[in-house]
Amino acid sequence: SQELEQSPQSLIVQEGKNLTINCTSSKTLYGLYWYKQKYGEGLIFLMMLQKGGEEKSHEKITAKLDEKKQQSSLHITASQPSHAGIYLCGADPINTGTASKLTFGTGTRLQVTL
Amino acid sequence: DAGVIQSPRHEVTEMGQEVTLRCKPISGHNSLFWYRQTMMRGLELLIYFNNNVPIDDSGMPEDRFSAKMPNASFSTLKIQPSEPRDSAVYFCASSLVGSDWRFGAGTRLSVL
Numbered sequence: 374s375q376e377l378e379q380s381p382q383s384l385i386v387q388e389g390k391n392l393t394i395n396c397t398s399s400k401t402l403y404g405l406y407w408y409k410q411k412y413g414e415g416l417i418f419l420m421m422l423q424k425g426g427e428e429k430s431h432e433k434i435t436a437k438l439d440e441k442k443q444q445s446s447l448h449i450t451a452s453q454p455s456h457a458g459i460y461l462c463g464a465d466p467i468n469t470g471t472a473s474k475l476t477f478g479t480g481t482r483l484q485v486t487l
Numbered sequence: 488d489a490g491v492i493q494s495p496r497h498e499v500t501e502m503g504q505e506v507t508l509r510c511k512p513i514s515g516h517n518s519l520f521w522y523r524q525t526m527m528r529g530l531e532l533l534i535y536f537n538n539n540v541p542i543d544d545s546g547m548p549e550d551r552f553s554a555k556m557p558n559a560s561f562s563t564l565k566i567q568p569s570e571p572r573d574s575a576v577y578f579c580a581s582s583l584v585g586s587d588w589r590f591g592a593g594t595r596l597s598v599l
Binding site for chain 1: 530
């Protein structure tokens with residue numbers, strides 16, 4: 374089965390600094406989802422990537438999928454306290470064309486200090 | 488759109504008791520998923536349904552766990568009897584043909 378590894382496991386950054394979170398798969402990714410989770414809340418969808426080399430941005434968050442489609446990165450520019458939370462990458466372990474089910478990485482816990 | 492609705496939000500019970508978690512998916516979504524999140528194991532898929540039919544229950548840890556989806560707007564996850572190691576946050580999610588994935592706020596279960 375596909376395994377997703379995220380790094381780092383946890384991250385503490387000062388407000389205003391940039392940061393990158395990585396998600397690496399043992400198999401080709403046919404759909405890679407990024408979610409954010411705040412304590413006590415559900416998962417909030419951020420972005421989905423499908424094509425090799427694809428890059429998407431939303432506000433100060435940019436996600437990329439490499440050409441080989443085995444690694445994705447999530448980059449936050451000028452971090453703010455509102456960015457704090459757990460970031461999870463998820464992917465369909467089987468190439469069905471659509472995400473029939475998602476398995477998730479272990480998550481990256483982000484803290485933003487003032 | 489009220490989102491995926493889970494109840495209760497918090498459940499505290501004693502070992503050996505039956506626990507029932509409930510989920511109402513997004514109207515029109517045809518797939519429903521139950522996940523469990525713990526510090527040790529992260530987010531694990533327990534079972535999912537397509538058009539109310541269970542497709543893959545390989546993630547269900549033991550026979551003590553069961554899930555049903557009697558109609559398109561309701562699903563339950565039952566644990567009987569509950570054990571302390573079942574303590575976790577249980578999430579329900581729904582999607583439409585593999586897109587528009589949405590998660591509920593979760594049920595935090597504590598088994599004493």
